[in-house]
Amino acid sequence: MDFEVRKVRKAQGPKKLRREREEYFRLMQLGYSNKEACQVVGINLRTGREWRNGRTSPNRTVAPALAARTPRSTSSRYLREDERIHIADRLREKATIRAIAAELDRSPSTISREICRNRTVGPRGQWHYRPHAAQARADARRPRPKPGKIGQNPQLRDFIQDQLPQKWSPEQICHALRRQFPDRPEMHVTHETVYQALYVQGRGQLRRELARALRTGRARRRPHRQSNKRQPRAVKDMVMISDRPAEAADRAVPGHWEGDLITGKDNRSAIGTLVERSTRYVMLVHLPLDHTAPRTRDALVETVKTLPAHLRRSLTWDQGSEMAAHKAFTLATDIPVYFCDPASPWQRGSNENTNGLLRQYFPKGTDLSVHTREHLDAVAAELNSRPRKTLGWETPAERLAKLLAA
Structure with a gap:
């Protein structure tokens, strides 16, 4: 213990006992009894009682009383x-x-x-x-607000501010911190801490303009709402997802893909997206003119033919009319196409998640036909180089490279 009992025992007066008083109050907050705290500090029991109770004399206050407790929460979340x-x-x-x-x-x-x-x-x-x-x-400990961990650590703050403009999510940043600084707990935060630093006003922990670097682009949180269900569209001779091989469902065998379109303003332009279920590897399909069934078929055939044969096992799509030529696609590539049930986007969960990530690059309400093939390849490469939680924080490119090497 750093505190040492004074060696000079003569009368000191109230002002000379400032260190003793501070140590006494600290020990009382730690749960020491009055007798124990007085023995450690080296004061009389009566002095300790006067400090604790804040007894007053006719002319002055002997010592302030201990601070009153804050109101206790009745929430079941906390111990009573x-x-x-x-x-x-x-x-x-x-x-x-x-x-x-x-x-x-x-x-x-x-x-x-x-x-x-x-x-x-x-x-x-x-x-x-x-x-x-x-x-x-x-x-x-319960009263808020408290000083934030990010605001107190300039190195931590700078690291987060450098990664957000690169379109890393807060969760990816937090796991990168743990991997880069494994023995420095002061550099470890949760993704909720990053969101709080961005969304809560007045803290000054992160620059406010960084909120626009988030994938949602919002500076305020919004509650989750149920998405509008699309009307099913008839596609002839569909083979439903229930007939898809079982090996595609457990993601153990690579080569099973999920696909969809992201559309631009007034649905006049589109970009095709393909996601491999096992590695989450992303390929973007260039559709510069339109996204009719023949154009979509030809663009998909051109894209998937760049893959080795063992990575072309199946393709799962929704019931969009752009896949009306699915039979011709299967004949050209030997890849069977399976269709999801109506209003069931979770059956293509990896693709739906990827489409949400792509909206950071291709916002809704914009013309998607202006993007070149080279730009689409650059966006896909950036997505494939991001660490993914579902892959144990490996990147899709690293996981695919392992499969190709094997």
Whole structure:
């Protein structure tokens, strides 16, 4: 302990005991009793009681009282004082953490964290769990706002600000931080911390203009809403997704693709998207003139013929009229086409997710025919070089390279 009891024991007066008073209040916040705190600091028990209670004399205040507790939350999310008392009682009875958690209907990790965070450690390293001191400590930590971790660490802030303009998501940035700085916990944050720094006004942790670099481009959060269901469109001789081979469903075998179109202003222009289910590798189909069934068929044939034979096993599409020529596509490429059920975009989940990522490059309401083949290849290469959570933070290009090497 850094504090040392003063060696000169003569009367000091209230102003000379400032260090003792600060240490006394600190120990009281940690859950020490008045007697224990007075022994550590080296003061009389009566002096400690006067400091704690804020007793006044006719002419002056002897010492301010301890700060009043903040109002306790009644939310079931937080441990209540009666639960902390139960924890203390059971700990004295040598009960296990899992037994205590079962009795309180809480997670064992919740009880373990509570004991580690709010226990009182004595001067010799021994510890006790005091429920009322633990409750006071938890209440003191709860008030908001608090200084943000990003705002207090310039290196962390600069790293995030450098990655956001490269169209990395906050979750990708956070995992990149853990991989680049594995032994520096001050550089580890969650993606929610990044979103808070961007969306919460007045914190000044990240530049406000960086919110436009997010894939949504929004500076404020919006609640999730149910998307409008598209009307099914008839395509002759469709083979439904229920007839697709089982190996495509579990993503264990590469070569099964999902496809769709993203359309521009008034649905007059479009770009075709292909996503490999196993590696999430993206290929963009150039449709500069229109997206009729013949044009879409020819562009798809030209794109997939660049793939090796073992990566051309199946293609899953929605019931859009642009795939009316699916039979001709199958004859030209030997790739069977399977169609999703109406209003079931989750059956092509990888492709739907990729289309959302592509809207950062090709916003809705714009003319998509102005983009060249070279630009589409550059966008696909950038997407394929991003680390993906579902791939264990490998990139689609790395995963595909492994398959090609094998």
